[in-house]
Amino acid sequence: MLINKWGIDNTWTLFLDRDGVINERIFGGYVTKISEFVFLENSVQAIATLSNFFGLTFVVTNQQGIGKGIMTEGNLLDIHTYMCNEIVKNGGMINKCFFASNLIGDENDFRKPKPKMGELAKFEFPKVNFERSLMVGDTDTDIEFGKNLGMRTVRIKTEEPIGIEADLTVSSLFELSKIFFYEV
Template identity: 30%
Template sequence: MGKHPAKRPAVFIDRDGTLIREKNYLSKIRDVRLIAGAVEALKLLRRAGYALIMVTNQSGIGRGYFTEEQLRKVHLHLSALLKKKGAALDAIYYCPHHPDEDCKCRKPGLGMVNAAKKEFNLDLRRSYAVGDHTNDFLLGQNMGGKGIFVLTGHGRRERKKIESSKGELSPDKTFRNLFAAAKWIARQ
Protein backbone atom coordinates (compact mmCIF):
# COMPACT_ATOMS: atom_id res chain seq x y z
CA MET A 1 0.00 0.00 0.00
CA GLY A 2 1.26 3.46 -0.92
CA LYS A 3 1.23 6.35 1.48
CA HIS A 4 -1.54 8.89 1.31
CA PRO A 5 -0.15 12.31 0.44
CA ALA A 6 0.22 14.55 3.47
CA LYS A 7 -2.58 16.97 4.09
CA ARG A 8 -1.71 20.48 3.00
CA PRO A 9 -3.13 23.83 3.98
CA ALA A 10 -5.08 26.04 1.62
CA VAL A 11 -5.98 29.66 1.21
CA PHE A 12 -9.62 30.06 0.20
CA ILE A 13 -9.79 33.33 -1.71
CA ASP A 14 -12.92 35.34 -2.43
CA ARG A 15 -13.29 36.56 -6.02
CA ASP A 16 -15.10 39.91 -6.23
CA GLY A 17 -13.46 42.68 -4.25
CA THR A 18 -10.56 40.48 -3.13
CA LEU A 19 -8.93 38.95 -6.21
CA ILE A 20 -10.65 41.05 -8.88
CA ARG A 21 -12.25 44.46 -8.75
CA GLU A 22 -15.79 44.56 -7.46
CA LYS A 23 -18.47 44.75 -10.15
CA ASN A 24 -22.00 43.83 -9.13
CA TYR A 25 -23.12 40.64 -10.85
CA LEU A 26 -20.08 40.43 -13.10
CA SER A 27 -20.93 38.30 -16.12
CA LYS A 28 -18.69 39.62 -18.90
CA ILE A 29 -15.03 38.82 -19.52
CA ARG A 30 -14.28 42.47 -20.29
CA ASP A 31 -15.19 43.39 -16.69
CA VAL A 32 -12.51 41.14 -15.12
CA ARG A 33 -9.82 43.40 -13.61
CA LEU A 34 -7.27 42.05 -11.15
CA ILE A 35 -6.75 44.02 -7.96
CA ALA A 36 -3.23 45.43 -7.63
CA GLY A 37 -0.96 42.95 -5.88
CA ALA A 38 -3.26 39.95 -6.42
CA VAL A 39 -0.86 38.12 -8.76
CA GLU A 40 2.06 38.67 -6.39
CA ALA A 41 -0.09 37.45 -3.49
CA LEU A 42 -0.94 34.19 -5.26
CA LYS A 43 2.70 33.59 -6.20
CA LEU A 44 3.82 34.18 -2.62
CA LEU A 45 1.19 31.83 -1.21
CA ARG A 46 2.08 29.15 -3.78
CA ARG A 47 5.78 29.37 -2.82
CA ALA A 48 4.75 29.02 0.84
CA GLY A 49 3.08 25.69 0.00
CA TYR A 50 -0.61 26.59 0.10
CA ALA A 51 -3.27 25.23 -2.23
CA LEU A 52 -4.99 28.21 -3.86
CA ILE A 53 -8.76 27.79 -3.99
CA MET A 54 -11.13 30.51 -5.14
CA VAL A 55 -14.56 30.36 -3.49
CA THR A 56 -17.29 32.73 -4.60
CA ASN A 57 -20.98 33.27 -3.98
CA GLN A 58 -22.59 33.95 -7.36
CA SER A 59 -26.24 34.61 -6.56
CA GLY A 60 -26.63 36.39 -9.91
CA ILE A 61 -27.32 32.93 -11.33
CA GLY A 62 -30.07 32.19 -8.81
CA ARG A 63 -31.51 35.66 -9.35
CA GLY A 64 -31.59 35.13 -13.12
CA TYR A 65 -29.11 37.94 -13.93
CA PHE A 66 -26.71 35.66 -15.80
CA THR A 67 -26.22 31.99 -16.62
CA GLU A 68 -23.79 29.36 -15.40
CA GLU A 69 -22.34 29.33 -18.92
CA GLN A 70 -21.55 33.05 -18.67
CA LEU A 71 -19.93 32.44 -15.28
CA ARG A 72 -17.94 29.53 -16.70
CA LYS A 73 -16.54 31.81 -19.43
CA VAL A 74 -15.58 34.46 -16.87
CA HIS A 75 -13.82 31.84 -14.74
CA LEU A 76 -12.02 30.32 -17.75
CA HIS A 77 -10.80 33.80 -18.69
CA LEU A 78 -9.70 34.57 -15.12
CA SER A 79 -7.93 31.20 -14.82
CA ALA A 80 -6.09 31.71 -18.12
CA LEU A 81 -5.10 35.26 -17.13
CA LEU A 82 -3.69 34.11 -13.79
CA LYS A 83 -1.91 31.12 -15.34
CA LYS A 84 -0.30 33.38 -17.96
CA LYS A 85 1.01 35.56 -15.13
CA GLY A 86 2.41 32.53 -13.27
CA ALA A 87 -0.23 32.66 -10.54
CA ALA A 88 -2.59 29.77 -11.35
CA LEU A 89 -5.36 28.74 -8.99
CA ASP A 90 -5.75 25.09 -8.03
CA ALA A 91 -9.53 25.24 -8.27
CA ILE A 92 -12.57 27.47 -8.45
CA TYR A 93 -15.75 26.68 -6.53
CA TYR A 94 -18.91 28.74 -6.68
CA CYS A 95 -22.36 28.82 -5.15
CA PRO A 96 -25.02 29.66 -7.77
CA HIS A 97 -27.93 29.88 -5.33
CA HIS A 98 -30.12 32.79 -4.35
CA PRO A 99 -29.37 33.90 -0.76
CA ASP A 100 -32.88 32.86 0.31
CA GLU A 101 -32.35 29.26 -0.84
CA ASP A 102 -31.42 26.75 1.82
CA CYS A 103 -28.13 25.55 0.36
CA LYS A 104 -25.01 24.24 2.06
CA CYS A 105 -22.52 25.85 -0.32
CA ARG A 106 -23.14 29.57 0.14
CA LYS A 107 -20.44 31.21 2.26
CA PRO A 108 -20.09 31.12 5.22
CA GLY A 109 -21.47 27.60 4.85
CA LEU A 110 -18.90 24.86 4.28
CA GLY A 111 -20.11 23.19 1.08
CA MET A 112 -17.39 24.60 -1.19
CA VAL A 113 -14.69 24.11 1.45
CA ASN A 114 -15.70 20.49 2.08
CA ALA A 115 -15.63 19.74 -1.65
CA ALA A 116 -12.12 21.21 -1.90
CA LYS A 117 -10.99 19.36 1.24
CA LYS A 118 -12.05 16.07 -0.32
CA GLU A 119 -10.55 16.84 -3.75
CA PHE A 120 -7.20 18.17 -2.49
CA ASN A 121 -6.70 16.40 0.88
CA LEU A 122 -6.59 19.69 2.78
CA ASP A 123 -5.81 20.44 6.40
CA LEU A 124 -8.49 22.99 7.23
CA ARG A 125 -7.07 23.82 10.66
CA ARG A 126 -3.94 25.19 8.96
CA SER A 127 -5.96 26.94 6.26
CA TYR A 128 -7.22 30.50 5.77
CA ALA A 129 -10.18 32.19 4.10
CA VAL A 130 -9.59 35.71 2.79
CA GLY A 131 -12.17 38.20 1.59
CA ASP A 132 -13.86 41.58 1.76
CA HIS A 133 -17.14 40.43 3.37
CA THR A 134 -17.99 39.15 6.82
CA ASN A 135 -19.06 35.85 5.19
CA ASP A 136 -15.49 35.36 3.97
CA PHE A 137 -13.77 35.54 7.34
CA LEU A 138 -16.64 33.64 8.95
CA LEU A 139 -16.00 30.87 6.42
CA GLY A 140 -12.42 30.58 7.70
CA GLN A 141 -13.58 30.43 11.28
CA ASN A 142 -16.40 27.97 10.51
CA MET A 143 -13.94 25.54 8.88
CA GLY A 144 -11.68 25.63 11.96
CA GLY A 145 -9.00 27.75 10.29
CA LYS A 146 -8.46 31.49 10.29
CA GLY A 147 -10.67 34.16 8.74
CA ILE A 148 -8.86 37.10 7.18
CA PHE A 149 -10.62 40.34 6.27
CA VAL A 150 -9.37 42.72 3.55
CA LEU A 151 -10.37 46.34 3.00
CA THR A 152 -10.60 46.19 -0.80
CA GLY A 153 -13.96 45.85 -2.58
CA HIS A 154 -16.72 46.12 0.03
CA GLY A 155 -14.21 45.92 2.88
CA ARG A 156 -14.53 49.48 4.12
CA ARG A 157 -18.34 49.25 4.18
CA GLU A 158 -18.22 45.83 5.84
CA ARG A 159 -15.76 47.13 8.44
CA LYS A 160 -18.50 49.45 9.70
CA LYS A 161 -20.75 46.41 10.14
CA ILE A 162 -17.97 44.65 12.08
CA GLU A 163 -17.35 47.67 14.31
CA SER A 164 -21.06 48.05 15.10
CA SER A 165 -21.40 44.33 15.93
CA LYS A 166 -19.86 44.87 19.38
CA GLY A 167 -17.47 41.95 18.97
CA GLU A 168 -19.95 39.45 17.51
CA LEU A 169 -18.19 39.69 14.14
CA SER A 170 -14.44 39.52 14.56
CA PRO A 171 -11.93 38.52 11.88
CA ASP A 172 -8.72 36.87 13.00
CA LYS A 173 -6.75 39.54 11.11
CA THR A 174 -7.47 42.56 8.91
CA PHE A 175 -5.27 43.78 6.05
CA ARG A 176 -5.53 46.48 3.41
CA ASN A 177 -5.49 43.98 0.52
CA LEU A 178 -4.79 40.39 -0.53
CA PHE A 179 -1.05 40.98 -0.95
CA ALA A 180 -0.67 42.30 2.61
CA ALA A 181 -2.67 39.31 3.87
CA ALA A 182 -0.53 36.91 1.82
CA LYS A 183 2.70 38.31 3.27
CA TRP A 184 1.39 37.62 6.78
CA ILE A 185 0.01 34.16 5.92
CA ALA A 186 3.28 33.11 4.27
CA ARG A 187 5.15 33.84 7.52
CA GLN A 188 2.88 31.63 9.65
Protein backbone atom coordinates (compact mmCIF):
# COMPACT_ATOMS: atom_id res chain seq x y z
CA MET A 1 0.00 0.00 0.00
CA LEU A 2 2.26 2.84 1.23
CA ILE A 3 5.54 1.66 -0.22
CA ASN A 4 4.00 1.16 -3.65
CA LYS A 5 1.47 4.01 -3.51
CA TRP A 6 3.86 6.65 -2.21
CA GLY A 7 7.09 5.17 -3.61
CA ILE A 8 8.76 4.99 -0.20
CA ASP A 9 12.34 3.74 -0.28
CA ASN A 10 15.62 4.50 1.48
CA THR A 11 15.76 7.97 -0.10
CA TRP A 12 12.84 8.95 2.14
CA THR A 13 13.10 10.54 5.59
CA LEU A 14 10.96 9.62 8.59
CA PHE A 15 10.06 12.36 11.09
CA LEU A 16 8.58 11.16 14.39
CA ASP A 17 6.93 13.12 17.16
CA ARG A 18 8.01 11.81 20.57
CA ASP A 19 5.34 12.02 23.29
CA GLY A 20 2.32 9.91 22.34
CA VAL A 21 4.13 8.26 19.42
CA ILE A 22 7.31 6.75 20.90
CA ASN A 23 6.61 7.10 24.61
CA GLU A 24 3.64 7.57 26.90
CA ARG A 25 2.48 11.15 27.06
CA ILE A 26 2.03 12.72 30.48
CA PHE A 27 -1.15 14.76 30.04
CA GLY A 28 -0.89 18.11 31.80
CA GLY A 29 2.79 17.51 32.55
CA TYR A 30 6.19 16.72 31.11
CA VAL A 31 8.61 13.82 30.95
CA THR A 32 11.44 15.44 32.92
CA LYS A 33 13.73 12.49 33.67
CA ILE A 34 14.55 9.03 32.39
CA SER A 35 12.45 7.30 35.06
CA GLU A 36 9.35 9.08 33.68
CA PHE A 37 10.09 8.05 30.09
CA VAL A 38 8.04 4.94 29.30
CA PHE A 39 8.12 3.51 25.78
CA LEU A 40 4.73 2.79 24.26
CA GLU A 41 4.16 -0.92 23.70
CA ASN A 42 6.17 -2.17 20.71
CA SER A 43 7.33 1.33 19.71
CA VAL A 44 11.01 0.36 19.88
CA GLN A 45 10.40 -2.65 17.63
CA ALA A 46 8.35 -0.46 15.30
CA ILE A 47 11.21 2.01 14.89
CA ALA A 48 13.59 -0.90 14.23
CA THR A 49 11.32 -2.10 11.42
CA LEU A 50 10.74 1.37 9.98
CA SER A 51 14.49 2.11 10.06
CA ASN A 52 14.89 -0.51 7.32
CA PHE A 53 12.67 1.45 4.95
CA PHE A 54 13.88 5.04 5.48
CA GLY A 55 17.30 6.56 4.84
CA LEU A 56 17.06 8.96 7.78
CA THR A 57 14.92 9.02 10.92
CA PHE A 58 14.48 12.10 13.11
CA VAL A 59 12.53 12.94 16.25
CA VAL A 60 10.92 16.40 16.24
CA THR A 61 9.43 17.36 19.58
CA ASN A 62 8.05 20.42 21.35
CA GLN A 63 9.49 20.56 24.87
CA GLN A 64 8.38 23.82 26.46
CA GLY A 65 9.03 22.32 29.91
CA ILE A 66 12.55 23.69 29.41
CA GLY A 67 11.24 27.18 28.70
CA LYS A 68 9.03 26.95 31.80
CA GLY A 69 12.00 25.96 33.96
CA ILE A 70 10.48 22.58 34.85
CA MET A 71 13.45 20.75 33.35
CA THR A 72 16.82 21.57 31.85
CA GLU A 73 18.18 20.98 28.39
CA GLY A 74 20.58 18.53 30.06
CA ASN A 75 17.60 16.53 31.41
CA LEU A 76 16.16 16.38 27.90
CA LEU A 77 19.47 15.30 26.36
CA ASP A 78 19.75 12.51 28.98
CA ILE A 79 16.25 11.31 28.07
CA HIS A 80 17.02 11.40 24.35
CA THR A 81 20.33 9.58 24.83
CA TYR A 82 18.52 6.85 26.77
CA MET A 83 15.75 6.64 24.15
CA CYS A 84 18.16 6.45 21.21
CA ASN A 85 20.38 3.87 22.93
CA GLU A 86 17.39 1.59 23.57
CA ILE A 87 16.28 1.95 19.96
CA VAL A 88 19.78 1.15 18.64
CA LYS A 89 20.04 -1.88 20.98
CA ASN A 90 16.92 -3.22 19.30
CA GLY A 91 18.10 -2.69 15.73
CA GLY A 92 16.63 0.75 15.04
CA MET A 93 18.16 4.15 14.38
CA ILE A 94 17.37 7.75 15.21
CA ASN A 95 19.77 10.00 13.30
CA LYS A 96 19.03 13.07 15.41
CA CYS A 97 16.51 14.50 17.86
CA PHE A 98 15.39 18.07 17.20
CA PHE A 99 13.50 19.92 19.91
CA ALA A 100 11.88 23.28 20.51
CA SER A 101 12.23 24.49 24.08
CA ASN A 102 10.40 27.77 23.49
CA LEU A 103 7.25 28.82 25.24
CA ILE A 104 4.18 29.18 23.07
CA GLY A 105 4.29 32.67 21.55
CA ASP A 106 8.03 33.33 22.05
CA GLU A 107 9.54 35.58 19.38
CA ASN A 108 11.96 32.91 18.14
CA ASP A 109 9.42 30.11 18.23
CA PHE A 110 10.72 26.83 16.79
CA ARG A 111 7.68 24.89 17.97
CA LYS A 112 5.64 22.73 15.65
CA PRO A 113 3.61 23.44 13.56
CA LYS A 114 6.16 26.03 12.47
CA PRO A 115 8.59 24.42 10.00
CA LYS A 116 11.86 25.45 11.66
CA MET A 117 12.82 22.03 13.11
CA GLY A 118 12.28 20.48 9.69
CA GLU A 119 14.30 23.22 8.02
CA LEU A 120 17.11 22.66 10.53
CA ALA A 121 17.06 18.92 9.75
CA LYS A 122 17.40 19.72 6.03
CA PHE A 123 20.24 22.17 6.74
CA GLU A 124 22.14 19.57 8.79
CA PHE A 125 21.24 16.67 6.47
CA PRO A 126 21.04 18.19 2.95
CA LYS A 127 19.69 15.02 1.33
CA VAL A 128 16.36 15.52 3.15
CA ASN A 129 13.62 16.11 0.59
CA PHE A 130 10.32 17.05 2.22
CA GLU A 131 8.35 15.68 -0.74
CA ARG A 132 9.98 12.34 0.10
CA SER A 133 9.37 12.56 3.85
CA LEU A 134 6.80 11.14 6.22
CA MET A 135 5.71 12.84 9.46
CA VAL A 136 4.14 10.63 12.14
CA GLY A 137 2.40 12.34 15.04
CA ASP A 138 -0.57 12.19 17.36
CA THR A 139 -1.79 15.81 17.30
CA ASP A 140 -3.03 18.36 14.80
CA THR A 141 0.19 20.29 15.47
CA ASP A 142 2.25 17.35 14.20
CA ILE A 143 0.12 16.85 11.10
CA GLU A 144 0.14 20.58 10.33
CA PHE A 145 3.96 20.62 10.72
CA GLY A 146 4.27 17.86 8.14
CA LYS A 147 1.81 19.46 5.75
CA ASN A 148 3.52 22.87 6.11
CA LEU A 149 6.69 21.25 4.75
CA GLY A 150 4.97 19.22 2.02
CA MET A 151 5.38 15.82 3.73
CA ARG A 152 3.06 12.84 3.74
CA THR A 153 1.46 12.53 7.18
CA VAL A 154 0.38 9.69 9.46
CA ARG A 155 -1.69 10.26 12.59
CA ILE A 156 -1.49 7.99 15.61
CA LYS A 157 -5.11 7.87 16.74
CA THR A 158 -5.86 9.21 20.23
CA GLU A 159 -8.93 10.46 22.07
CA GLU A 160 -8.15 14.03 20.97
CA PRO A 161 -10.53 15.55 18.43
CA ILE A 162 -9.16 15.67 14.89
CA GLY A 163 -9.09 19.07 13.23
CA ILE A 164 -6.60 18.34 10.44
CA GLU A 165 -6.82 15.13 8.44
CA ALA A 166 -3.66 13.12 7.91
CA ASP A 167 -2.96 11.06 4.79
CA LEU A 168 -3.29 7.92 6.91
CA THR A 169 -4.48 7.18 10.47
CA VAL A 170 -3.27 4.16 12.47
CA SER A 171 -3.66 3.02 16.06
CA SER A 172 0.07 2.98 16.86
CA LEU A 173 3.57 3.22 15.47
CA PHE A 174 3.63 -0.58 15.64
CA GLU A 175 0.57 -0.80 13.37
CA LEU A 176 2.34 1.47 10.88
CA SER A 177 5.45 -0.73 10.98
CA LYS A 178 3.32 -3.84 10.31
CA ILE A 179 1.93 -2.16 7.18
CA PHE A 180 5.49 -1.71 5.93
CA PHE A 181 6.68 -5.17 7.01
CA TYR A 182 3.81 -7.09 5.44
CA GLU A 183 3.84 -5.06 2.25
CA VAL A 184 7.30 -6.29 1.28
